[in-house]
Amino acid sequence: MLKSVFEGNVNYLQVLDENGEVDVTLFPSDLKDEQVVEMYRQMCFARAMDAKVLSLQRQGRAVTYAPLIGEEATQVGSALAMRDGDYFVPNFRQHAVFAARGMPLDLILIYWRGYEEGLAIPESVKALPYIVPVASQLPHAAGIAFSQRYNKTDNATITYVGDGGTSQGDFYETLNFAGVFKLPLVTIIENNQWAISVPRSRQSAAQTLAQKGFAAGMDVVQVDGNDVIAVYKAVKDALEISKEAPTLIECVTYRMGMHTTADDPTKYRSEDEVAEWRMKDPISRLKKYLVKKALWNDGLEETMQEGQKKTIDAALEKAEAFKPDPKSIFEHVYSYMPDVLKEELDAAVESNFYEE
Amino acid sequence: MLTNMVGALNNALELILKENDKAVILGEDVGKDGGVFRVTDGLIDKFGSNRVIDTPLAESVIIGASIGMAINGMRPIAEIQFAGFMYCGFEQLINHAARYRSRTRSKCTVPMIVRTPVGGGVRTLEHHSDSPEAYYSHIGGLIVVEPSNPYDAKGLLIRAAHLDDPVVFLEPTKLYRLFKQEVPEESYEVPIGKASVVSEGDKLTIVTYGTMVPLVKDVVSSKKVSAEIIDLRTINPLDESTILESVKKTGRLVIVHEAELSFGVGAEVAARVAEKAIFELSAPIIRVGSHSFPYPFPGYENYYIPNAVKISKAIDKVLSV
Ligand SMILES: Cc1ncc(C[n+]2csc(CCOP(=O)(O)OP(=O)(O)O)c2C)c(N)n1
Ligand SMILES: [Mg+2]
Numbered sequence: 231m232l233k234s235v236f237e238g239n240v241n242y243l244q245v246l247d248e249n250g251e252v253d254v255t256l257f258p259s260d261l262k263d264e265q266v267v268e269m270y271r272q273m274c275f276a277r278a279m280d281a282k283v284l285s286l287q288r289q290g291r292a293v294t295y296a297p298l299i300g301e302e303a304t305q306v307g308s309a310l311a312m313r314d315g316d317y318f319v320p321n322f323r324q325h326a327v328f329a330a331r332g333m334p335l336d337l338i339l340i341y342w343r344g345y346e347e348g349l350a351i352p353e354s355v356k357a358l359p360y361i362v363p364v365a366s367q368l369p370h371a372a373g374i375a376f377s378q379r380y381n382k383t384d385n386a387t388i389t390y391v392g393d394g395g396t397s398q399g400d401f402y403e404t405l406n407f408a409g410v411f412k413l414p415l416v417t418i419i420e421n422n423q424w425a426i427s428v429p430r431s432r433q434s435a436a437q438t439l440a441q442k443g444f445a446a447g448m449d450v451v452q453v454d455g456n457d458v459i460a461v462y463k464a465v466k467d468a469l470e471i472s473k474e475a476p477t478l479i480e481c482v483t484y485r486m487g488m489h490t491t492a493d494d495p496t497k498y499r500s501e502d503e504v505a506e507w508r509m510k511d512p513i514s515r516l517k518k519y520l521v522k523k524a525l526w527n528d529g530l531e532e533t534m535q536e537g538q539k540k541t542i543d544a545a546l547e548k549a550e551a552f553k554p555d556p557k558s559i560f561e562h563v564y565s566y567m568p569d570v571l572k573e574e575l576d577a578a579v580e581s582n583f584y585e586e
Numbered sequence: 587m588l589t590n591m592v593g594a595l596n597n598a599l600e601l602i603l604k605e606n607d608k609a610v611i612l613g614e615d616v617g618k619d620g621g622v623f624r625v626t627d628g629l630i631d632k633f634g635s636n637r638v639i640d641t642p643l644a645e646s647v648i649i650g651a652s653i654g655m656a657i658n659g660m661r662p663i664a665e666i667q668f669a670g671f672m673y674c675g676f677e678q679l680i681n682h683a684a685r686y687r688s689r690t691r692s693k694c695t696v697p698m699i700v701r702t703p704v705g706g707g708v709r710t711l712e713h714h715s716d717s718p719e720a721y722y723s724h725i726g727g728l729i730v731v732e733p734s735n736p737y738d739a740k741g742l743l744i745r746a747a748h749l750d751d752p753v754v755f756l757e758p759t760k761l762y763r764l765f766k767q768e769v770p771e772e773s774y775e776v777p778i779g780k781a782s783v784v785s786e787g788d789k790l791t792i793v794t795y796g797t798m799v800p801l802v803k804d805v806v807s808s809k810k811v812s813a814e815i816i817d818l819r820t821i822n823p824l825d826e827s828t829i830l831e832s833v834k835k836t837g838r839l840v841i842v843h844e845a846e847l848s849f850g851v852g853a854e855v856a857a858r859v860a861e862k863a864i865f866e867l868s869a870p871i872i873r874v875g876s877h878s879f880p881y882p883f884p885g886y887e888n889y890y891i892p893n894a895v896k897i898s899k900a901i902d903k904v905l906s907v
Pocket of ligand 2: 421
């Protein structure tokens with residue numbers, strides 16, 4: 231006997247195309263004009279903030295930074311679909327998700343200036359800190375989702391991983407775990423086509439990254455990650471069923487900038503490729519839509535830009551006023567201060583931290 | 587040729603791939619990008635993508651597949667982008683690379699190298715500055731090497747490529763481009779398992795390695811103290827006899843490493859000296875290391891890793907007894 235026992239089908243979702251036209255049949259019925267305008271504002275804010283940190287890094291006022299330019303729709307669309315009390319677990323690139331979820335901007339800047347204090351995230355933000363080892367955040371997200379179920383809340387966890395991250399064992403282990411326990415977990419693959427210099431094609435021979443979810447018994451969808459409305463819709467739909475099942479969402483987007491400020495992309499990718507993706511820019515397509523609907527104009531744009539600049543400058547001033555205390559590196563290692571560590575601390579203090 | 591450590595390693599890799607067509611390089615971004623520190627720069631053009639292999643982003647399979655290649659006659663040289671990401675492959679190294687030989691009574695051997703940048707001091711992000719040598723040395727069965735200059739880096743890597751053992755090859759990020767040195771063009775070996783006496787002296791012995799070697803040299807020369815500086819070069823197996831010989835002469839020992847102070851290489855060296863030469867010591871042994879907790883964020887690293895002042899104080903203290 232030979233019969234088919236499994237069939238998989240991955241849908242690709244796009245609502246807003248590159249010219250700012252929407253597919254009305256797919257447009258979320260609950261999405262109000264003000265919300266779409268808010269999406270636009272948040273995406274512009276993300277891009278402005280990103281440019282700011284990049285320039286700080288170039289001036290030696292920030293550490294190695296991973297820019298998000300190009301990925302605003304994936305981040306803002308998913309963040310705005312989250313509900314109060316939902317948890318999110320980032321990797322190292324979700325600055326816009328943090329901002330949209332109410333993370334104080336000065337903290338984000340303190341982190342990118344190289345201090346742990348930037349990761350003292352207020353309870354209300356409901357997020358884990360930036361996590362650098364690729365894909366290692368995903369098991370934590372599964373655990374948080376497990377605890378949401380265990381604690382009988384109606385909330386879910388949203389986590390992010392890059393295309394490169396989908397090659398890691400932690401990725402497969404997390405999906406599998408979430409599938410078995412039907413956890414309220416939404417995993418978003420922020421597929422920006424590159425993992426430093428390694429192209430998407432070198433990460434997997436699978437046609438889509440979304441289909442990796444099938445092996446864990448999950449619902450999957452592939453989304454135009456530069457279409458903020460499609461991302462919003464996919465995440466909202468996933469959250470709606472999250473009490474019953476986890477979902478894997480692949481957002482197809484593009485890393486317009488360098489991997490990090492330590493990287494030189496001209497070494498491995500062509501300007502033609504970048505130019506092609508520039509045509510699909512997430513912000514300009516949404517702007518076209520808003521202008522067509524008379525929801526946006528130059529005056530609003532100007533006021534918005536001024537306001538955002540002020541917000542960013544104020545946060546930066548606060549972040550740069552932060553004074554690190556070297557004792558803090560000793561004081562948060564354990565729940566109590568062991569004698570042996572106290573001795574190291576005392577010696578360091580006595581020697582003025584070996585100041586040269 | 588006059589070169590920094592990156593150039594010396596690049597040259598060593600080229601010679602290794604040239605002399606042995608079973609040798610391959612694999613890792614993340616090692617091909618077109620030439621590695622994030624450019625150690626493999628240009629090698630894909632010389633040897634092709636069959637031998638300089640950009641892998642998917644997954645350290646466990648990079649190291650685990652290297653083990654399989656090595657067992658079946660190849661000579662893999664894996665690059666792990668930063669030591670902090672090598673823990674994903676820890677199980678492969680500890681459970682397998684370290685044990686295949688003994689559990690098959692030398693039928694399966696694992697001639698492979700895993701190279702990775704270690705250490706901090708260059709304001710990198712989290713997890714990019716670890717000094718993990720003690721973890722890999724503790725198990726036994728893995729050879730752990732850490733050069734401190736371009737000449738040793740090239741010779742040790744070539745030696746590692748000729749050895750029939752798994753070698754964890756740790757490259758101090760801070761020293762990659764810190765200084766240049768005259769290095770022979772041709773292939774040569776620096777022995778593994780043999781420390782180098784960097785400078786001779788009779789008042790105290792300083793055992794160190796990696797990033798701390800240039801710093802210790804500077805401190806010693808500015809203090810004008812007669813110190814014997816020993817650069818371990820190989821962490822495991824430890825060159826105990828060079829250390830004991832020196833300590834018996836000087837009667838004083840300071841151990842300096844960048845790794846966390848507690849349960850580290852310094853403890854191992856101190857224990858061996860205590861066991862075998864304690865009556866020849868005139869003063870208690872002093873260890874200098876980073877503080878006993880994980881590497882902090884870059885804004886705090888200067889309060890964490892040993893600097894000239896800390897090393898100098900330790901020298902004063904050991905000489906004051
Ligand atoms: C386990 C691990 N290996 C290697 C790295 C170094 N590294 C940082 S980001 C990155 C590429 C990640 O690619 P992807 O998952 O696609 O995310 P993206 O950077 O494109 O957002 C690499 C190799 C790391 N941080 N963690
Ligand atoms: Mg990517």
